[in-house]
Amino acid sequence: MADAILVRDLRKSYDGLEALRGVSFEVAEGEVFGLLGPNGAGKTTTVEILEGYRERDGGDASVLGHDPGSAPRELRERIGVVLQHSELNPLLTVREAHRLFAGYYARPRDVDEVIALVGLEEKRDARIKTLSGGQKRRLDLGIALVGDPDLLFLDEPTTGFDPSARRSAWELVRSLRSLGTTILLTTHYLDEAHQLADRVAVIAEGRIVALGTPAELIGESTTTAIRYLRDGEPVLVETSEPTSVLHELTRDALAAGEELAGLEVRRPTLEDVYLELVGGEEEQP
Amino acid sequence: MTILLHQLRFEQRTFWRSREAAVFIFVFPLLLYALLGSVYGGEIGGEPAVDVLLAGLFGYGAANTALAGLAIILVGRRESGVLKRVRATPLPPATYLTAVLLSTLVIFALQSVALLALGGLAFDASMPENPVGFAGVVVLGAACFAGLGLGAASLIRSAEGVSAVVNVIVLPMAFLSGSFGPTGEYPAFLQAVGDVLPLTYFLDVTYGVYLDGDSLLADPAALAVVLAWGVAGLAVALRRFSWMPRER
Numbered sequence: 001m002a003d004a005i006l007v008r009d010l011r012k013s014y015d016g017l018e019a020l021r022g023v024s025f026e027v028a029e030g031e032v033f034g035l036l037g038p039n040g041a042g043k044t045t046t047v048e049i050l051e052g053y054r055e056r057d058g059g060d061a062s063v064l065g066h067d068p069g070s071a072p073r074e075l076r077e078r079i080g081v082v083l084q085h086s087e088l089n090p091l092l093t094v095r096e097a098h099r100l101f102a103g104y105y106a107r108p109r110d111v112d113e114v115i116a117l118v119g120l121e122e123k124r125d126a127r128i129k130t131l132s133g134g135q136k137r138r139l140d141l142g143i144a145l146v147g148d149p150d151l152l153f154l155d156e157p158t159t160g161f162d163p164s165a166r167r168s169a170w171e172l173v174r175s176l177r178s179l180g181t182t183i184l185l186t187t188h189y190l191d192e193a194h195q196l197a198d199r200v201a202v203i204a205e206g207r208i209v210a211l212g213t214p215a216e217l218i219g220e221s222t223t224t225a226i227r228y229l230r231d232g233e234p235v236l237v238e239t240s241e242p243t244s245v246l247h248e249l250t251r252d253a254l255a256a257g258e259e260l261a262g263l264e265v266r267r268p269t270l271e272d273v274y275l276e277l278v279g280g281e282e283e284q285p
Numbered sequence: 286m287t288i289l290l291h292q293l294r295f296e297q298r299t300f301w302r303s304r305e306a307a308v309f310i311f312v313f314p315l316l317l318y319a320l321l322g323s324v325y326g327g328e329i330g331g332e333p334a335v336d337v338l339l340a341g342l343f344g345y346g347a348a349n350t351a352l353a354g355l356a357i358i359l360v361g362r363r364e365s366g367v368l369k370r371v372r373a374t375p376l377p378p379a380t381y382l383t384a385v386l387l388s389t390l391v392i393f394a395l396q397s398v399a400l401l402a403l404g405g406l407a408f409d410a411s412m413p414e415n416p417v418g419f420a421g422v423v424v425l426g427a428a429c430f431a432g433l434g435l436g437a438a439s440l441i442r443s444a445e446g447v448s449a450v451v452n453v454i455v456l457p458m459a460f461l462s463g464s465f466g467p468t469g470e471y472p473a474f475l476q477a478v479g480d481v482l483p484l485t486y487f488l489d490v491t492y493g494v495y496l497d498g499d500s501l502l503a504d505p506a507a508l509a510v511v512l513a514w515g516v517a518g519l520a521v522a523l524r525r526f527s528w529m530p531r532e533r
Contacts (some may be wrong), residue, residue: 051373076374081336104375147375
């Protein structure tokens with residue numbers, strides 16, 4: 001399959017501070033690619049270079065066969081963008097905002113169809129200023145889809161969503177994926193990356209520190225956690241050889257005629273792997 | 286062209302829907318004219334006071350609409366990310382800005398008509414001696430102050446402060462240029478300041494066309510000062526205008 005995005009050794013500095021120190025990855029056509037990392041790691045800088053907002057200092061970048069640095073109109077016809085912070089004129093209605101943006105594209109999608117797709121039919125004639133945060137985010141997504149993009153950039157699309165709104169946003173992303181839209185997603189949420197992304201890159205301090213399918217990333221971690229209770233006290237054993245450790249435990253317990261209360265064997269989650277990779281630092285809100 | 290009209294239609298729709306903007310930008314100069322026209326009687330410099338004030342408030346309206354109004358709109362849109370969002374669409378930036386500028390011209394032209402109607406109906410003020418020339422003055426005023434508005438929008442950093450900043454520019458300028466009444470009695474240094482302001486010269490051109498029926502080009506020196514200010518604002522904008530909000 002052809003690459004929708006190709007990035008090689010991307011570099012960017014702000015005032016002498018290196019935000020990107022040689023980032024490389026590619027996103028295949030039709031793929032959902034997740035970019036994970038703590039704040040300030042370089043996620044948004046990477047995405048904004050690919051969207052044509054920022055000039056790169058070094059390296060190569062290709063988006064749908066175009067150099068995003070020159071951001072030709074032909075490229076902007078084919079991409080959709082959901083920014084982290086952006087507003088639309090609060091005095092327009094949902095439908096007017098969609099019509100406004102549809103007018104910018106040579107071959108827009110049907111406005112009402114897009115509004116239905118993002119689940120805003122009931123708010124179609126409501127002014128934007130009356131929408132809730134989650135509804136505004138869905139509006140951002142609708143506006144991004146109205147030009148019928150081949151490639152969609154989603155910069156933290158579900159930040160601030162409640163769990164059920166997040167689920168329905170995920171469903172929407174899945175249905176877009178099934179229609180063949182390529183998606184570059186940045187997110188804070190590990191479960192979101194795990195649920196949606198075909199492949200994930202973890203970025204920290206301007207470098208990609210891991211890249212692969214969620215299963216591969218988890219598989220790279222060799223530690224299994226075994227927990228149980230001994231005399232009411234929790235015991236944790238971390239091991240790279242869970243089979244033999246577990247065998248010994250159960251054998252001894254059987255021999256002593258005891259029950260291993262609270263026995264739990266857990267493979268690491270994407271979150272464990274991620275925290276290991278980015279140094280276990282808590283994210284600053 | 287279609288896309289330009291599309292954007293212009295939405296610009297107009299959102300302007301008139303925003304009550305704050307419509308009142309402050311469109312109604313305020315009319316209100317000031319109604320007040321000053323009721324206070325000043327007789328003549329100013331040999332012309333009917335209601336005519337001189339109409340020209341003065343017309344000039345204030347140009348600065349208020351095209352400088353203050355445009356800067357407020359653009360800074361607000363920049364800082365809230367509206368401009369950034371538009372930049373990712375195929376809409377050419379020049380088309381977008383042209384629509385915003387044309388929308389400003391439409392608002393100012395309607396305001397000028399409203400001002401003349403108010404003057405004619407309420408104060409028996411004169412109608413322009415040279416209507417075609419007067420239409421030219423409307424375009425000149427919108428263009429000059431829109432140039433300054435673009436420049437101001439490029440320099441003003443905060444959406445919270447933009448209304449205050451532009452009013453600190455526009456209101457004293459209107460006062461010193463004679464929009465609100467004659468400046469002949471002002472102290473010399475205030476008159477000296479007034480003598481470099483674009484609105485002073487824009488009012489000179491306006492008086493000539495509106496009251497004397499002069500051609501738009503009758504006072505080339507004044508016209509040159511007005512245009513020079515507009516070009517200076519545009520030059521600042523070309524160097525400093527940004528589509529991106531400040532980093533948060």
